[in-house]
Each structure stands twice: as C-alpha cells, then as structure tokens.
Amino acid sequence: MGISVREIPDTSIFDLRLSRRGKRLNRMCAALCSPAERDAFKKDEEAFMERFSLNEQEKHLIRSRDFKGLIEAGMNIYAMLKIGSATGNSLYRMGAQMRGETYEEFLKTRNISGAV
Amino acid sequence: MGRIVGGIGLSHVPSVGPVVDRKRESDPAWKPLFDAYVPVREWLAKLKPDVAIVVYNDHVAEFTFDKYPTFALGAADRYAIADEGFGTRPLPEVAGDADFSIHLCEELINREFDLTVCQELGVEHGFLVPMNLCFPHTSSGWPVKSVPLQVNVVQHPLPTARRCYRLGQALREAVSSYPQDLKVVVLGTGGMSHQLQGKRFGFMNEKFDQWFLDELERNPESLTSLSHHKIMEQAGAEAVELIMWLTMRGALSPNAKRVHRHYYAPMTTGMGLIAFED
Numbered sequence: 001m002g003i004s005v006r007e008i009p010d011t012s013i014f015d016l017r018l019s020r021r022g023k024r025l026n027r028m029c030a031a032l033c034s035p036a037e038r039d040a041f042k043k044d045e046e047a048f049m050e051r052f053s054l055n056e057q058e059k060h061l062i063r064s065r066d067f068k069g070l071i072e073a074g075m076n077i078y079a080m081l082k083i084g085s086a087t088g089n090s091l092y093r094m095g096a097q098m099r100g101e102t103y104e105e106f107l108k109t110r111n112i113s114g115a116v
Numbered sequence: 117m118g119r120i121v122g123g124i125g126l127s128h129v130p131s132v133g134p135v136v137d138r139k140r141e142s143d144p145a146w147k148p149l150f151d152a153y154v155p156v157r158e159w160l161a162k163l164k165p166d167v168a169i170v171v172y173n174d175h176v177a178e179f180t181f182d183k184y185p186t187f188a189l190g191a192a193d194r195y196a197i198a199d200e201g202f203g204t205r206p207l208p209e210v211a212g213d214a215d216f217s218i219h220l221c222e223e224l225i226n227r228e229f230d231l232t233v234c235q236e237l238g239v240e241h242g243f244l245v246p247m248n249l250c251f252p253h254t255s256s257g258w259p260v261k262s263v264p265l266q267v268n269v270v271q272h273p274l275p276t277a278r279r280c281y282r283l284g285q286a287l288r289e290a291v292s293s294y295p296q297d298l299k300v301v302v303l304g305t306g307g308m309s310h311q312l313q314g315k316r317f318g319f320m321n322e323k324f325d326q327w328f329l330d331e332l333e334r335n336p337e338s339l340t341s342l343s344h345h346k347i348m349e350q351a352g353a354e355a356v357e358l359i360m361w362l363t364m365r366g367a368l369s370p371n372a373k374r375v376h377r378h379y380y381a382p383m384t385t386g387m388g389l390i391a392f393e394d
Contacts, residue, residue: 003273005272005273005344005345006345008316008345008348008349008353009316010314010315010316011311011313011314011316011348011352011353012313012314012353013272013348013353014270014271014272014353015271015272015273016271016272016273019181019271023181026176026180026181027180027182029176029201030176030180032201033176033177033198033199033200033201034199035199035203038201068314068315071313071314076176076181076270076271077312077313077354078175078176078270079176080313081130081175081200081201081202082176082200082201082202085201085202086201091130091312091384092383092384095312095317095318095384096317098313098314098315098317099315099317099318100315106318109318110318110382110383110384111381111382111383112145112382112383113382113383114143114144114145114382115131115145115146115382115383116131116145116383
C-alpha cells in the first residue's frame with residue numbers, strides 16, 4: 001500500500017483512489033470545456049451521459065443535481081464547476097447545497113456577500 | 117545574465133476574471149482587492165521585468181486526470197486563452213519566450229526536476245487572474261512575456277512543500293545561468309485558506325493565512341516542513357495550493373525585501389498578496 005492521505009472531517013480529499021472512481025464523471029465534465037459539447041449536453045443530457053458511459057447511480061446524481069453526492073462519487077470540484085455552469089448552478093449555489101443550507105442562508109455567513 | 121528581480125505570492129480566485137472583463141473593479145465589494153494592486157502595479161512598472169514565470173495550477177481545462185503531470189513547464193512563444201467551461205475570456209493571447217523556456221527546461225531537468233514540457237498550452241484562471249491583477253493588458257497584448265509553470269495541487273499525491281521550495285531554488289540557478297540580460301519576476305499563485313467542497317465548504321482561517329504570510333517573509337525554510345495534511349486541516353483542502361508560493365519564495369534570495377502585503381477575504385477564499393523585491 002502507498003501512503004494514503006489522512007481523513008479530515010467534512011472534507012473530500014481528491015486522491016488517486018477517488019479519481020479512479022470518478023473517472024467517467026470527470027471525463028464527461030472535462031468535455032464541457034468545448035462550446036459544442038456544452039450545447040450537446042444542454043440539448044440531450046441523457047445521450048451525453050450515455051456517451052461517457054456513466055452508470056445508473058452516476059446518471060441519477062447528475063439528474064438530481066446532487067453535488068454532495070457527485071463529490072463523494074469521485075467528481076473533482078473543478079470538474080464540477082463545469083457541470084455547474086452548464087446547469088445554471090454557480091459555485092456558491094453548489095456550496096450552499098453541500099453545506100445543507102439555502103443559497104440565502106449561505107450568503108449570510110459570508111464577510112462581504114457582494115463579491116460574487 | 118538572467119536575474120530575478122521580484123516575487124509575488126497571490127491568490128487566483130476565478131470570480132476576479134469576470135470583474136476585470138466587465139470593468140467592475142470599483143464595485144464596493146471588489147474595490148479593496150483592486151486598490152491593493154495599485155501600488156504593486158506601480159512598483160512593477162518601475163522594476164520593468166521582461167518575463168513573468170507564473171507558478172499556477174490548471175483546473176481541469178488543459179490537463180485532465182487521464183494524464184496528469186506533477187510539474188509542467190510551457191515552452192512556447194504564445195499561449196492561448198483556454199475555455200475552462202464558461203467560455204473563452206476576451207483577452208489577448210499570452211506571449212511566451214520559448215528560448216528562455218528551453219533554457220529553463222534544460223537547466224531544471226539537469227538539476228533533477230523532471231518536468232513535462234509543453235509546446236502547446238492554453239492558460240486559464242489559475243494563470244490569468246494573477247496576470248490580470250499584476251499586469252493589466254491592452255488590446256494588443258500584455259506588458260511582459262510569460263512562462264507558465266504548472267504544479268499538481270489537485271490530485272493527491274502532490275509534490276511536497278519542500279520539493280516545491282527546492283524547485284524555486286533550482287529555478288533561481290536556472291534563471292541566473294541564462295546568458296542574455298533578462299529581468300524576471302516569479303508569481304506564486306493560489307490559496308490562501310479555502311475549501312470548495314464537502315460540508316466544510318466556505319471554510320477560511322485568517323489566523324493561519326496571516327501566520328503563513330509572516331513566515332513566508334521571515335522564516336520561509338520553516339514552511340517547507342508543512343505537511344499537506346496540516347495545511348488542509350488548518351486552512352481547507354484547497355488551501356494546499358499554497359505550496360506553489362514556496363516555489364516563488366525559493367526562487368528569491370533569503371533576504372529579499374518585502375514591499376507589499378494585503379489580505380481580503382470577502383466570500384470563500386482568503387485572498388492574500390505579498391510582494392518581495394530581490
């Protein structure tokens with residue numbers, strides 16, 4: 001066994017084991033760096049997911065915009081920003097969901113919530 | 117002779133990009149950040165560097181996890197603006213200095229830093245936001261040439277803090293051995309405290325960040341023993357990007373003079389700034 005990273009509460013550490021688990025999801029997100037692929041995703045999400053061979057659980061997480069679940073399934077946070085953008089979910093909206101708060105509740109916890 | 121004349125540690129928060137593109141720098145929420153860079157830009161205008169070596173990380177735009185380099189150096193005369201999933205920003209392409217990059221590759225690899233060499237490389241917010249803050253562009257281009265130096269701070273295992281610092285030291289030797297007269301600044305980017313996922317999303321730690329800035333100035337060697345775990349535990353998982361600031365600091369002489377320092381943490385990232393003249 002290699003030296004793996006130690007756990008930190010309420011934190012996901014993106015290591016090779018997690019990266020391997022999330023390979024299909026991360027490949028799909030990386031494709032969204034092309035405008036044509038973003039259009040294809042928006043036009044037919046199901047066909048897009050099929051093209052990247054997502055399994056049923058992964059498809060469910062995408063359909064339900066379950067960002068907490070996607071991170072646990074191995075999606076990298078920077079890959080997730082691309083799916084967030086394609087589905088109209090900003091980083092802060094995704095973050096609020098991961099914290100278990102509404103967007104408005106989350107903004108109230110910030111020092112200067114106008115810097116978005 | 118190549119000479120390192122300065123180093124800057126600074127955050128690369130993506131939301132700064134649209135602020136620059138839409139000219140919203142004087143919005144009340146953003147003004148404190150941009151005001152802090154006014155004296156930095158004046159200082160840089162006097163230093164007149166020829167090249168900026170930007171130590172940064174890509175965010176799954178150019179490098180994907182199918183193949184992921186630990187250290188990658190740009191060796192091109194131009195770097196395209198990458199689309200990282202939100203559209204291509206309206207910025208001029210970045211001029212490189214391929215001859216200087218090739219020299220750096222030869223010297224660094226000879227010093228046992230086995231880099232991935234990139235003759236085609238697009239750059240995104242990790243690189244561009246620091247450039248926006250330090251070197252305002254015009255429609256015809258940027259005031260300096262650049263060399264992108266990409267570090268894996270995303271997919272563990274990451275290079276250690278000490279390895280990043282030593283890369284900076286090797287970079288200094290490599291720059292010093294360049295036969296042409298060239299003034300170089302090194303930008304170490306990313307951080308400071310932030311966590312972008314999990315229930316601890318939004319976590320920041322100003323006390324840690326201020327301590328890191330103090331140590332970076334007075335006692336940088338001590339930071340090389342920081343573990344990734346300690347940085348992530350104290351300052352959030354994504355704060356581990358701070359190891360890239362150690363490459364910048366390692367490239368400076370130990371007694372480089374700190375000339376600017378600022379800290380602003382409006383939303384989810386402790387946005388730090390520290391500049392050294394060497």
